[in-house]
Amino acid sequence: MSIAVVVMSGGLDSCVTAAIAQAEGHEVAALHVSYGQRTQRRELRAFGEVCDALAIGRRQVVDISHLAAFGGSALTDTAIALPEGEDPDRPGIPVSYVPQRNGNILYIAATWAEVLLAESIWCGVVEEDSSGYPDCRRSFCDAIERAIGLGNHDDHPDPRITTPLIHLNKGQIVARGVELAAPLAATWSCYQAEDVACGVCDSCLLRLRGFAQAGVPDPICYR
Amino acid sequence: MSIAVVVMSGGLDSCVTAAIAQAEGHEVAALHVSYGQRTQRRELRAFGEVCDALAIGRRQVVDISHLAAFGGSALTDTAIALPEGEDPDRPGIPVSYVPQRNGNILYIAATWAEVLLAESIWCGVVEEDSSGYPDCRRSFCDAIERAIGLGNHDDHPDPRITTPLIHLNKGQIVARGVELAAPLAATWSCYQAEDVACGVCDSCLLRLRGFAQAGVPDPICYR
Numbered sequence: 001m002s003i004a005v006v007v008m009s010g011g012l013d014s015c016v017t018a019a020i021a022q023a024e025g026h027e028v029a030a031l032h033v034s035y036g037q038r039t040q041r042r043e044l045r046a047f048g049e050v051c052d053a054l055a056i057g058r059r060q061v062v063d064i065s066h067l068a069a070f071g072g073s074a075l076t077d078t079a080i081a082l083p084e085g086e087d088p089d090r091p092g093i094p095v096s097y098v099p100q101r102n103g104n105i106l107y108i109a110a111t112w113a114e115v116l117l118a119e120s121i122w123c124g125v126v127e128e129d130s131s132g133y134p135d136c137r138r139s140f141c142d143a144i145e146r147a148i149g150l151g152n153h154d155d156h157p158d159p160r161i162t163t164p165l166i167h168l169n170k171g172q173i174v175a176r177g178v179e180l181a182a183p184l185a186a187t188w189s190c191y192q193a194e195d196v197a198c199g200v201c202d203s204c205l206l207r208l209r210g211f212a213q214a215g216v217p218d219p220i221c222y223r
Numbered sequence: 224m225s226i227a228v229v230v231m232s233g234g235l236d237s238c239v240t241a242a243i244a245q246a247e248g249h250e251v252a253a254l255h256v257s258y259g260q261r262t263q264r265r266e267l268r269a270f271g272e273v274c275d276a277l278a279i280g281r282r283q284v285v286d287i288s289h290l291a292a293f294g295g296s297a298l299t300d301t302a303i304a305l306p307e308g309e310d311p312d313r314p315g316i317p318v319s320y321v322p323q324r325n326g327n328i329l330y331i332a333a334t335w336a337e338v339l340l341a342e343s344i345w346c347g348v349v350e351e352d353s354s355g356y357p358d359c360r361r362s363f364c365d366a367i368e369r370a371i372g373l374g375n376h377d378d379h380p381d382p383r384i385t386t387p388l389i390h391l392n393k394g395q396i397v398a399r400g401v402e403l404a405a406p407l408a409a410t411w412s413c414y415q416a417e418d419v420a421c422g423v424c425d426s427c428l429l430r431l432r433g434f435a436q437a438g439v440p441d442p443i444c445y446r
Contacts, residue, residue, distance in 0.1 A: 060289075060292070060293070062289040063289070064287075066283075066285040066286070066331070067331075067334050069283070070283070070334055070335050070338045071338055098334075099333075099334045099337035099338055099375065099376070100330055100333045100334040100337060100371065100374055100375060101334075102374065103330045103333060103370060103371065103374050104327075104330045104331065104334060107323055107326045107327045107330050108289070108290075108327065110322070110323045110326060111290050111293055111321075111322045111323040111324075111327060112293050114322035114323060115293045115294055115322055134373065134374055134375060134376065134377060135373075135374035135375075137373065139373055140370065140373040140374045143366065143369045143370035143373050143374075144367075144370040144374070146366045146369075146370075147326060147363065147366035147367040147369075147370050148323065148326065150357065150358075150360065150362055150363040150366050151323055151325060151326050151357055151358035151363045151366075151367070152322065152323060152357060152358075153322070153357065154357060
């Protein structure tokens, strides 16, 4: 069984991504990265519960909160207010953007992939989000895949950056998760609360809209 | 004065790289990354002394020893023996290779560069070493430069990965450092000792050969 390193935040998208990797016959090696975001303890708990539900034994948790020390993001800098109740489709980069977050995370995944001789790194990025987050575009994934392949041991496999959700919308992601019986109830999406999801931040709004589009109830509670 | 983020290990090459960046009129923002290597305390001390000597005020120190937890390198795994007294030109990847080390470090630099709106990231990699370390090739630097530019905020500068030593040999690097009065006496190169340099590891051998080629005495002591 080939090993797939899957980047897993504890959120909906990465849960469905891991379920797809398993459905395609890979052994999942689950990588969770905390980066000083407000809800990191809650996301870590969700990561553990999703891994338990998917029977994933191979797990690594890495802390890169040094990114927070550099500043520049509302997700890590509590002096910057998070937007509430706004249109998640509004143009421009959200204040929750963390500079080069996905590049940092994918490189940690690449190190682990090389040690495991894994042939793929899976990441639940969605191109629909790319107006907000430049590091969620497939063109970015192609570029970093190339850099990773050039920078590794010549005798080791060049891992593919696999992004099964890249062209799906949130409703399709929810539907795919339901189809695979992925443990969506164990996931956490809210950007600002750790007890009960706020239901008003960008991430909650996007999730709620996804379940509505898929026509299934969201199994988690909201404030 | 434009800001240049310079990756600085505390070694000879990065000291000369920082001196070149200053000579070209940049304000240096110095980034030191520890990754669980055997001599990290000694390298951190050298980093501080080199920064002091170059009057660099803007400094960040980041610990990514989670890479060591993944295993796979003699530089971080003391169960793997480091070679001594061998030919530094021998073919193949050295056991001191850390999978994707430079990619991880350059992405941390890219995050800081984006926060600072820096237009360049400087790195003292040497193509001569590339038979050993694939992530020291210019082709790798070009690929990661492209990924960083695609993954950043569209309104922010795409930083150039600047590698002024890439085509120099160790003798030429030493000569350039002497010419710029770079604080070579404050640098540390040895891979295995922290008190007095061993003089027999690959890194010491390469350094000693460089000073010999340049025809100047190495200002540090050896065992």
